[in-house]
Amino acid sequence: MDRSNKSKRTALAGILLANIAFTGSAFSGQHNLDYAYSAAATEISISTKTYNGQTDKVFKDALGRERSFRGFNVSGKVKLAQFGFQPFKNVEDARASLSLLGQQTGSNIVRYTLAWEGIHTAADTINYDYLDNAIAYMKEAMRNDIYVLLDYHSDLYSRHTFTPDSDNTGNGAPKWAVADINGKDNCGIPCKVTWSAHKLSDDAVRNAMRSFWYDHWVMDRHLAEAELYLPDTNTCADIKDGSTANSTTVLTANCNGQPGQQWHYQQDGSLYLAKDNSKCLDVAGARTSDNTDIQIYQCNGTKAQQFILDRRGRLHSALDFNKCVQNNNGNFKLAECSTSNTNQQLMLRDTATGKSLGEQLTYVQTAFVWQIGQVARYIKSKLTPKEFAQIIGLEPINEPFDGGIGQMSYKDFDNKILWPFYERVRAELDRQGWQNKEVFAEPMVFWSSIAGITAPATGGHYLDYQPGDGFVFTPHFYDQARMGVADLSVARNAGYFGNLDLIRDEARYLNLAPFLSEFGMWLEGYGHTDTSRVVNGTYQAMESSDRVHGKDRFVDFYTPLVSGTQWGWDYYYDNHYELQNGNPDNIKTQDDAWNNENFSVISHYGANYNVRQELVERAYPRAIQGDLMHFAYEGKVRDEGSETMTYHSIRATLADHFINKEFFRNTRFAFAAWRGRNSDAPTEIYLPRLMQSQNLVIITDKGIHQNLPLSTTPNQSNNEVMLSTDPHKQAGAGHLLRIWDDADAGENTSTMHFALIIDGNAGLGSGDLVKLQSAINQMLAQGKSPVYLTTDMTHGGYPDDKGSSNSYFSLINKNNGRCLDVAGGWTFNGTNVQSYDCNNSRAQKWFYEASTGFVRSRLNWNKCLDNGGQFYNNGKLVLWSCQNSDNMRWNITGNSLRPRTAHRMAVHAFGTGNSSNVGLWSYLGGNEQQWISAY
Incomplete structure (x- = not known):
């Protein structure tokens, strides 16, 4: 047989396939851009996709397309009092910053930071001026076609546990929500190393956080002549034998309205005995062990005599907020706080009327959730339906930490503390007409910690149920190991696959879509803290993995892309004027002006990057017509030493022609593979400014396109590929690639599709491109990815890099x-x-x-x-x-x-x-x- 003739026929078939966009007859539909302006294109919800028995939750628009999000946190300025806890000074600055964000990075989402302190100025007061400004700033994002994730940003819970002379500060809760009983900053040496140590080593910060979780009374007034009533036994707290001597036991007795059962509850947490105002409720010996006696003793203002009430009626000891007063067979003792033990559930009752005083009090978490409802209702009332559709959801708390769980397990923390809070927020949003907006729920901040022995991982897979619709799993990822001393190695290829796979696993366990709402690295890192290497590696792992089929240097065929927002984009970087903790002698102006943080990717009001341009201007799939199987982007990002990190090439096999032949090493490219067709609207892939339109070669499963003109309208060709400037962005923005997969004969829900966008053809002729197209189609049909991991890998177990296409074979x-x-x-x-x-x-x-x-x-x-x-x-x-x-x-x-x-x-x-x-x-x-x- 003349094999040369068969080869010619194969090549000819490939050329015909490449030109089907211009000669095909199956296409009978209509391509237009009306879809892009429809409400369905903007409305985002959560759906599912399944591959090889693995089901994942994903974002989808109402047109049926899978959606992905890339963007930034805007911004850390909200932590500062300078502009009233707003990320911007005025609308003009917001417009400049957010227009620049869209133009330069092509971001389609921002995590827009809000300050509880700025909004909720008193327990019953909402600052609507703050909200009006915030809404105006958000609209500037929406004008650039950028979705908004509302983030109630808090770090270390609040700045109000710190003193004017503290080395650090916090942000989040307003002063009225931080009772004095929590104390003041007392961290010491650990917090001189990192501000995050306050979460583990600062009693005041930990108390304030626990106070929020326990929904404590805000201690905003004195309560006179109150009974400590036990509904479970219909008894009241009383002093033994009516004695007012020191160390007299407090026990239960039939309620009689006498001074021996009446207490004056002070704002400092002291409960003075009405019968003898020199005596106070007291934890014997200031001990915190279970079964310690509760007594009366000479009032002395110590923590042993300070107690704080929560909404359940539990009375927590200031010695340890995890310890509560409990009726133990008629005597009051100290015990580990319980959510179900009725012997701890007291009613603070008016002696004269018998009415509950507790129902009239303000509880910190309850007030916060009420405030969220007021904010949600107001924001919705000020937005058009399209603008409201661009609010993707709300993240009610940033980096939640336990504050000390006592005898509780971390499983209990998730089930009894953290997720009940998220459920409360969900219910409140539903009441305010936000049923279709997701609650972006962060796990406990240390759940996947890699910091080492200083902050070991607390673990996941704890929740006893799947939360269901209305939630998104929203972790953060920072390389604490390299930020500290637990890992001094340089981050190289595939360095963070395992970390992002852990996030995917937890999202699957919860049956929620994942969203990485923070990641990044401080600026000017070098070696093991190299900013470019850490951030580039994180983006890579958000897109790809290799754990399913093994370490052969090819990425997995199926890896759910993790959407996310990098920290951060601060228009005012190096131009702040912040009186830390209100101290005029401690003015912060440089970097991010908060606890020595240094993360913003822009400076000089957006005139300059603080990082490599190619690190943050990246290609990504915005919308996929079917189910995204995997995505990879080779951005040729330079590290801090100017070494280019070329982490990917295309390595393909074409039957009867070549095996594992490499293409596009040292070439910028993007690759997306997807399955099926769930929408008539096209796939959309954002291409950064670095990939100039005149240089692009675009290979799809059905066509090869070079020298595509920039278009504003489709040309109605079958399986059309259209390149345009990124819409709704200012001049000089990147490009949007639209790919219509038309309903061709013989295709079904399992048909694989791809797009390979190359910044230049790397010297390949038309015949080479046709063979490459055929090879990729063959590989995808076999469930294999052509994306190959090149150069040095971070972890062991990989074979040597096969080398370039010009290497040995x-x-x-x-x-x-x-x-x-x-x-x-x-x-x-x-x-x-x-x-x-x-x-x-x-x-x-x-x-x-x-x-x-x-x-x-x-x-x-x-x-x-x-x-x-x-x-x-x-x-x-x-x-x-x-x-x-x-x-x-x-x-x-x-x-x-x-x-x-x-x-x-x-x-x-x-x-x-x-x-x-x-x-x-x-x-x-x-x-x-x-x-x-x-x-």
Whole structure:
């Protein structure tokens, strides 16, 4: 059979397939851009996709397309009092900043930071001026086609546990929501190393956080003549035998309205006995062990005599907020606080009327949730339906930490503390007409910590139920190991696959869509803290993984993309004026002006980047017409030492042509693979400014496109590919690639599609592009990705990088399936060349030098394939020292290897067994003369 004719037919079929966009007859629909302006294109909800038995929650628009989000936190300025806890000074600055964000990065989402302190100025007061400004700023994002995730931003709960002289500060809760009983900053040395240590080592910060979780009374007034009533036993707290002596036990007795059962509850947490105002409720010996007596004792203002009430009626000791007063067989004792033990549930009751005083009090978490409802209702009333659709959801608390869980397990913390709070927020949003807006629920901040022994991971998979619709799993990821001393290695390729897979696993356990609402790295890092390496690696892991099929350097065929927002985008970087903790002698102006943070990717009011441009201007899929299988972007990002991190290439196999042939090493490209067709609206892939439109080569499963003009309207071709400037952005923005997958005959829900967008063709001719297209189609049909991980890997267990497309390869004979082999692995002149079982040894590796025609052996670079000038049938092939001779000059034509000066001849495998001879024979095109390159 004439194999050359078959090869021509295959190539012709590929060319016809590439041109189907212009000649196909199956297309009968209508492409237009009306979809982009429809309400359905803007409305986001949560849906599911399943591949190989694995189901994942994903974002989708009402057109049926899978949606992905990339953006930034805007901004850390909200932590500062300078502009009233707003991220912007005025609308003009918001417009400039957010327009720049859209133009330069193509972001389609911002995590817009709100300040509880700025909004909720008193327990019953909402600052609507603050909200009006915030809404005006959000509308500037929406004007740039950017979605908004509302983030109630808090760090260390509040700034009001700190003093004017504290080294650090917090942000979040207003002063009225931070009772004095919590104390003041007392962290010491650990917090001089990192401000985050306050979460573990600062009693005041921890108390304030626990106070929020327990929904404590805000201690905003004195309560006179109150009874401590126990509904479960219909009794009241009383003093034993009516004695007012020191150390008299407090017990339960029938309520009698007498002074021995009446208490004056002060704002400092003291409960004075009405019968003797010199005596106070007291924890005996200031001990915190279970069963410690509760007594009366001379009032002394110590923590042993301070108690704080929560909304359940529990009375917590200031010695340890995890300890509550409990009726223990008629005597009051100290015990671990319980959500279900009715012996801890007191009613603060008016002595004269018997009415509950507790119902009239303000509780901190309850007030916060009420405030969220007021804010949600007001924001909705001020937005058009389209603008409201651009609010994707609300994150009620940033980086929640436990504050100390006592005897409670972290499983209990999730089930009894954290998620009940999220459920309260969900219910309140539903009441205010936000049923279709997600609650972005963060896990406990240390759940996946890699900081080491200073802050070990608390773990996940704890929740006893799946939360259901209305929630998004919203973790953060920072490389605490490299930020500290737990990992001093340099982050290289695939460094964070495991970390992001952990996030995917937890999202699957909860049956929620994941969203990474914070990630990043401080600026000016170097070596193990290299900013570019850490951030670039995080983006890579948000898009790809390799854990399913093993460490062969190819990415997994199916990896759910994790949307997210990088920290941060601060328009005022290095231009702040913040009196830390109100101290005029401690003014912060530089960097982010908060606890020495230094993260903003822009400076000088957006005039400059603080990071590499290519680090933050990245391609990503905004909308996928079917189910996204995987995505990868090679951005050629430079690290802080100016070394380019080229982490990906395309390595493809085409039956009868080549195996694992590499393309586009050291080339910027984006690759997306998806399955099926769930919408008539097209796939949309954002392309950064760095990928200039005139240089793009776009290969899809159905077409090859070069020199695409920028268009404003579709041309109605079948399976159309359209390139335009990114809509709704200011001049100079990136580009939007739209790909219509039309309903062609023979396709079904399992049909695979792809788009490969290359910044230049890397020297490939049209025939090479057609073969590459066919190869990728074949690989996708087999459930394999062509995306290959190059250069040095962070972790072990990977094979060596196969190298570039110009590196060594094996030649596999199509007839016998064996490799072209140097007999015995010898390198002396005249060593025979034969067929042998492929074994990946150096004796079977060859390097083709196109300029000279030499086929060099990996056994010795200076040894070449030589025909000895025997340009006739049965001519021998041997290994010989490379020299300027036509005997050693070869052309690779298709799959045949031919002498450059005797093209009528070809390398021919004479037998099928091991050690069978290989020589020259007149070219016939048969399988004996077909050699498949395996790289």
